[in-house]
Structure formats: structure tokens, C-alpha cells
Amino acid sequence: MPRRKSGKQHFENIEVLDAGAKGKSIAKAPDGKVIFLPNAVPGDVVDVQTFKKRKAYYEGKAINFHTLSQKRTEPECRHFGVCGGCKWQNMAYEHQLFYKQKEVINNLTRIGHITLPEVLPIIGSKKHYYYRNKMEFSFSDSRWLSQEEIESQAAIGNKNALGFHIPGMWDKILDIEHCHLQADPSNAIRNAVKQFAIRNDLEFFNTRHQTGFLRTMMIRTSSTGELMVLIQFFKDHVAKRELLLDYISGAFPEITSLLYVINTKANDTIYDQDILCYKGKDHINEEMEGLRFKINAKSFYQTNSEQAYALYKLVRDFAGLSGSELVYDLYTGTGTIAQFIANRAKKVIGIESVPDAISAAKENAQHNKIDNVDFFVGDMKHLFNDQFMRIHGRPDVIITDPPRDGMHKDVVQQILNISPKKVVYVSCNSATQARDMALMNAIYKVIKTQAVDMFPQTYHVENVVLLERRETDN
Known part of the structure; x- marks a missing residue:
């Protein structure tokens, strides 16, 4: 087999032209191939070192900047460029919005071959920082070392860390x-916990060797002012565990839900683990238009509360309900959209594959005194079938909010078989949204689309599309 060329080339004075998928900027090499760059902004003029070559493109890095783009701004975070969480902090927010909307339009038109009669302006976030209501941090006894630290030859003392995984390095924090990203007291709690653990010789986790005591910490906040902290331990040691939890409780009395989990598995996921309440309640509450949603440690809830409200209002507006419709809410999660629109519909049926999410949806609906919603658990491509329709009725409107992979082709086909008058498609991945809409294009036409920026400083964006059934000549 012939060896693939390494693609290591050097190009000078290359203008960065655009921003594309996964936050990478786009330039053109002298040979006409596209160059993807992770560390440049459209408008920069740079020298490029490539490290990978494919048939139609290079991947590279800007190694020298001749001209800095006017679209640039100074990153707020000292960790920018190392932490992979906020790749667009060096781009002014109005330009972030421009490129997010551009990518959505490109995906819908190029991948989906969709005609877009009305593209409404992207809904930006009022908060550009400190907008997240959930953060997860990892403990490590072998933190990532900068090149300067490695080259200094100086003895490196404490290597404990509490932070984020370095992109591409699963065992480095x-x-x-x-x-x-998250408002106070998030930073204060994280830093205090780290220092207390170091002072008291509480062992930080080692992912490679699966040793240590402290594994992860999750902090959740809510618009109601409630605060959840969950500590994940790799093993149980009652005295050490209570020492740390008592310290957290005393140092931060504003915490309303202090939880822990003992997870001895090889991975950090807690969805199959027992969550134990150490102090306070086992949940926090989120509120929206008088509706209260109980959020536990395993609950999914949009991580930008203010923009979640904007998103749900947009979905409700696109659905255009009069009060007489049967609505199906596919991939309903904990039923937040279903309950948010319930007072505008005759009946709403939510379907979700995660049993805990459906249990939370039913509990929240009961608490909110909403009696025209029903929730069902099951694999969408199996549960959402003709028999289900015969029992529960054929929907007038379908709202679908699938995961990043989009809808299974069988689910798309079932929507086409049912052929409701309207489909409101919510997506966190406009590429898979476009793929699914291409399958629906013969029966449905796009009426309008609007993006919502849930995650400033990142390339991620939500998009909402209203589709209506095409009129037939019959």
C-alpha cells in the first residue's frame, strides 16, 4: 500500500477567508486546496504550516501573523488557546453571530438542497459570558504541563488539577x-475545593492508572437562585468524604443541593449510578413563565437558561397553535417544550427513550397542574409507529428536537407517512437537520428558519425550521 503523504508544507501571506464547521477558519492554498486553521480569524493574513493533506484540503496552523483581522477581539480568558471550550473568544460577538447563521444557511441549502423563503435573523445572547447553568470539572493528579514548564528543567511540585480535559488528550486535565462560562460562586467553589483537597491530602484521580479518590465535580445553578454541587468519588472513604462535604457545606451555605456519588467504573458517566443527597434537597428548580421544572443531577436541561426561554418561545411561535391541535413532541427529554406549549394545544404527547427523563417529565407536569400532556418512554424508531397512532391519535403538529445525530431514517419516514400539517424541527446540528429535511422535501416545504445562539464564544448554534405540508392537486 502506498504511503500517504504527510502534507507538511509551508505557505506564506495567506488570507483567511471564512469560518467553517467546528470553529475552524478557512483559507486557500496557492494550489487551490482549502486550508482549515484552528487558530485564525477571517481577515487575518498569515503564514501557514500544514500537518495533514487530503485530496481536497489541508489541515494546518497559522504560525506567523502579518495582518490581524478587524473582526478580532481580545479573549477574556487566560486559558484561551489551550482550553478547547471557547474557540471563538478571539472573534467579536457580532461576527460570531454572522458566521453561525451563515453555516446554518449553507448546510440547509448545500446539504439539504432546501429553498429558504424566509431566514429570520439569528437570536443573539444578551450574556456573552457567564451564561451556563451547568459545568463539570475533572480532578487529576497529573495536570497538563505547558511547553514552558516542560522546557524549564525546574522541579515541578504539585501536579494536581481541577478543570477540563485538554482536547485530544483524554488523560490530561x-x-x-x-x-x-458560569457565574459566581462557581469559580470560588472550584478553587476552594481544590485547595482544601490539597491541604488535606485527598488524592486526585489518575485516569490512566484508575487510582485516587476525587474524580469529578458538577455545579448547577438555576434562574430561581438555587445551587447544586455534586462530587464524584472513585472509592468510598467515609471520613475523607464527610470531611470534604462538611467543608463545602460550611464554606458555601448558599448551596441548596449537596450530592455525591461513588463511581468505581472506568468512565465518569453517572447516569447508571446512585446519586446520594448529603445535605439539602436532591434537586434544584428552574422556572419559565410560571412553570417550574425539577432538575436533578441526571436531568437534561438547556445549559443557557435565558436562551432556552428564547428558543421555546420561538418553537411555540412557529407551531402557531390555536388550542385545537394534537401535538407530538418527539425526543421530549424532560418534557419542557411539551409543557411550555400545552396551554396553546388540545393535547401534547411527548416521546423519549430515557426512562429517568420521562419520570421527571411526568412529575413536573403533575407539579405544574398540566393535565393535557402524556409522556411515553421507548426507542423512537420502534415506539413511534402506526399502532401508537391508532391508540393516541394522529398529530396535527409534530415538534422534533433530536440529538446531534439527527433523526433515524425510520422516524423520518414515519413523519412522512403521518404527514401532519406542520413540523417544527429544532436542531443543535444543522448538518444532520439538513440531511433529514432533504428526505422530507417531496412532501414538506420550508416556510421559515431562525437560529438561536445558545453558546457564545463557541461555534455551536441551535436552529429552528418550520415545515408545512405541500398542497396536492387531489
């Missing part, structure tokens, strides 16, 4: 001093 970047120690975070200040994160600009």
Missing part, C-alpha cells in the same frame, strides 16, 4: 484558575 488543564487546571482552571477562572472560567468565564
Whole structure:
């Protein structure tokens, strides 16, 4: 087999032209191939070192900047460029919005071959920083070391870290001093816990060797002012566990839900683990238009509460309900959209594959005194079938909010078989959204689309599309 060329080439004075998928900027090489760059902004003029070559493109890095783009801004975070969480902090927010909307339009038109009669302006976030209501941090006894630290030859003392995984390095954690994504007291709690653990010789986790005591920490906040902290331990040691939890409780009395989990598995996921309440309640509450949603440690809830409200209002507006419709809410999660629109519909049926999510949806609906919603658990491509329709009725409107992979082709086909008058498609991945809509194009036409920026400083964006059934000549 012939060896693939390494693609290591050097190009000078290359203008960065655009921003594309996964936050990478786009330039053109002298030979006409596209160059993807992770560390440049459209408008920069740079020298490029490539490290990978494919048939139609290079992957590279800007190694020298001749001209800095006017679209640039100074990153707020000292960890920018190392932490992979906020790749667009060096781009002014109005330009972030421009490129997010551009990518959505490109995906819908190029992948889906969709005609877009009305593209409404992207809904930006009022908060550009400190907008997340959930953060997860990892403990490590072998933190990531900068090149300067490695080359200094100086003895490196404490290697403990509490922060984020370095992109592409599953066993290395970047120690975070200040994160600009979650409002106080998030940073104060994280830094205090780290220092207390070091002072008291509480062992930080080692992912490679599966040793240690402290594994992860999750912090959740809510618009109601409630605060959840969950510590994940690799093994149980009652005295050490209670020492740390008592310290957290005393140092931060504003915590309303202090939880822990003992997870001895090889991975950090807690969805198959027992969550134990150490102090306070086992949940926090989120509120929206008088509806209260109980959020436990395993609950999915949009991580930008203010923009979640904007997103749900948009979905409700696109659905255009009069009060007489049967609505199906596919991939309903904990039923937040279903309950949010319930007072505008005759009946709403939510379907979700995660049993815990459906249990939470039913509990929240009961608490909110909503009696025209029903929730069902099951694999979408199996449960959402003709028999289900015969029992529960054929929907007038379908709202679908699938995961990043989009809808299974069988689910798309079932929507086409049912052929409701309207489909409101919510997506966190406009590429898979476009793929699914291409399958629906013969029966449905796009009426309008609008993006919602849930994650400033990143390339991620939500998009909502209203589709209506095409009129037939019959």
C-alpha cells in the first residue's frame, strides 16, 4: 500500500477567508486546496504550516501573523488557546453571530438542497459570558504541563488539577484558575475545593492508572437562585468524604443541593449510578413563565437558561397553535417544550427513550397542574409507529428536537407517512437537520428558519425550521 503523504508544507501571506464547521477558519492554498486553521480569524493574513493533506484540503496552523483581522477581539480568558471550550473568544460577538447563521444557511441549502423563503435573523445572547447553568470539572493528579514548564528543567511540585480535559488528550486535565462560562460562586467553589483537597491530602484521580479518590465535580445553578454541587468519588472513604462535604457545606451555605456519588467504573458517566443527597434537597428548580421544572443531577436541561426561554418561545411561535391541535413532541427529554406549549394545544404527547427523563417529565407536569400532556418512554424508531397512532391519535403538529445525530431514517419516514400539517424541527446540528429535511422535501416545504445562539464564544448554534405540508392537486 502506498504511503500517504504527510502534507507538511509551508505557505506564506495567506488570507483567511471564512469560518467553517467546528470553529475552524478557512483559507486557500496557492494550489487551490482549502486550508482549515484552528487558530485564525477571517481577515487575518498569515503564514501557514500544514500537518495533514487530503485530496481536497489541508489541515494546518497559522504560525506567523502579518495582518490581524478587524473582526478580532481580545479573549477574556487566560486559558484561551489551550482550553478547547471557547474557540471563538478571539472573534467579536457580532461576527460570531454572522458566521453561525451563515453555516446554518449553507448546510440547509448545500446539504439539504432546501429553498429558504424566509431566514429570520439569528437570536443573539444578551450574556456573552457567564451564561451556563451547568459545568463539570475533572480532578487529576497529573495536570497538563505547558511547553514552558516542560522546557524549564525546574522541579515541578504539585501536579494536581481541577478543570477540563485538554482536547485530544483524554488523560490530561488543564487546571482552571477562572472560567468565564458560569457565574459566581462557581469559580470560588472550584478553587476552594481544590485547595482544601490539597491541604488535606485527598488524592486526585489518575485516569490512566484508575487510582485516587476525587474524580469529578458538577455545579448547577438555576434562574430561581438555587445551587447544586455534586462530587464524584472513585472509592468510598467515609471520613475523607464527610470531611470534604462538611467543608463545602460550611464554606458555601448558599448551596441548596449537596450530592455525591461513588463511581468505581472506568468512565465518569453517572447516569447508571446512585446519586446520594448529603445535605439539602436532591434537586434544584428552574422556572419559565410560571412553570417550574425539577432538575436533578441526571436531568437534561438547556445549559443557557435565558436562551432556552428564547428558543421555546420561538418553537411555540412557529407551531402557531390555536388550542385545537394534537401535538407530538418527539425526543421530549424532560418534557419542557411539551409543557411550555400545552396551554396553546388540545393535547401534547411527548416521546423519549430515557426512562429517568420521562419520570421527571411526568412529575413536573403533575407539579405544574398540566393535565393535557402524556409522556411515553421507548426507542423512537420502534415506539413511534402506526399502532401508537391508532391508540393516541394522529398529530396535527409534530415538534422534533433530536440529538446531534439527527433523526433515524425510520422516524423520518414515519413523519412522512403521518404527514401532519406542520413540523417544527429544532436542531443543535444543522448538518444532520439538513440531511433529514432533504428526505422530507417531496412532501414538506420550508416556510421559515431562525437560529438561536445558545453558546457564545463557541461555534455551536441551535436552529429552528418550520415545515408545512405541500398542497396536492387531489
